[in-house]
Amino acid sequence: MRHTFLSLSLLFFANAITAQRGSNAPKDDYQVAAYYFPNYHVDARNERYFGKGWTEWQLLQNAKPRFKGHQQPKTPLWDYKDEADPGVMAQKIDGAPYFSVYDIGMFVRSFDSLAGAVKAIRYFREKTKAARFIRVLPFNSCTSYVWYHYGGFNAFPGAAYESVKKAYIAFTDAAVDQLPVPYYPNITMGWDPSPRTDQHTSFVNSGYPHTPVIIDNTPAAFRKALLWVRG
Numbered sequence: 001m002r003h004t005f006l007s008l009s010l011l012f013f014a015n016a017i018t019a020q021r022g023s024n025a026p027k028d029d030y031q032v033a034a035y036y037f038p039n040y041h042v043d044a045r046n047e048r049y050f051g052k053g054w055t056e057w058q059l060l061q062n063a064k065p066r067f068k069g070h071q072q073p074k075t076p077l078w079d080y081k082d083e084a085d086p087g088v089m090a091q092k093i094d095g096a097p098y099f100s101v102y103d104i105g106m107f108v109r110s111f112d113s114l115a116g117a118v119k120a121i122r123y124f125r126e127k128t129k130a131a132r133f134i135r136v137l138p139f140n141s142c143t144s145y146v147w148y149h150y151g152g153f154n155a156f157p158g159a160a161y162e163s164v165k166k167a168y169i170a171f172t173d174a175a176v177d178q179l180p181v182p183y184y185p186n187i188t189m190g191w192d193p194s195p196r197t198d199q200h201t202s203f204v205n206s207g208y209p210h211t212p213v214i215i216d217n218t219p220a221a222f223r224k225a226l227l228w229v230r231g
Contacts, residue, residue: 041084063195066203101182143184158215
């Protein structure tokens, strides 16, 4: 069975490719999931650093174009809603729960040991099964976050979508051949952390969040990437 894996973080979609090449599974058999960064509600930890009532929405609202042709600020299609409202999250989740570990090293350290991390995964699996939240949570596959980590960002301030995609495809080909478990590639829709920079200082290539921004990420280019990952 070919699985499809979708993700949103800055919005991204991913298809499933298993480590076994040449699968005879039907190409229209997909599952869709999403990565979601829940920082769009008031949280006491954020308020300690950024002030009372702060949420990530403020960064989006205050973003400015940092170079010619830069598409900022962006306005959310569903407005600046408070995700602490169950109704708002119900609209976003739409009955499709998903769990993943982003940083495996940090995950293990947070439980003091590998044995502690294994115990935590087993506990989470049993709780979710008991609640009928999901049927199975096997820790037997891996994926990646966004294309930014795999090259192609050689130009500043804008990195062409096709250049970044080409670098990621090269990484994916190697991962599928080398990893002992199925690898789920992602299809990144865009990359632009510039709203997290000081909007009143120069925009220079000095490391996150002062990184190149993906440009030319048109719907047509995104569609081509989806067709590639579908195979």
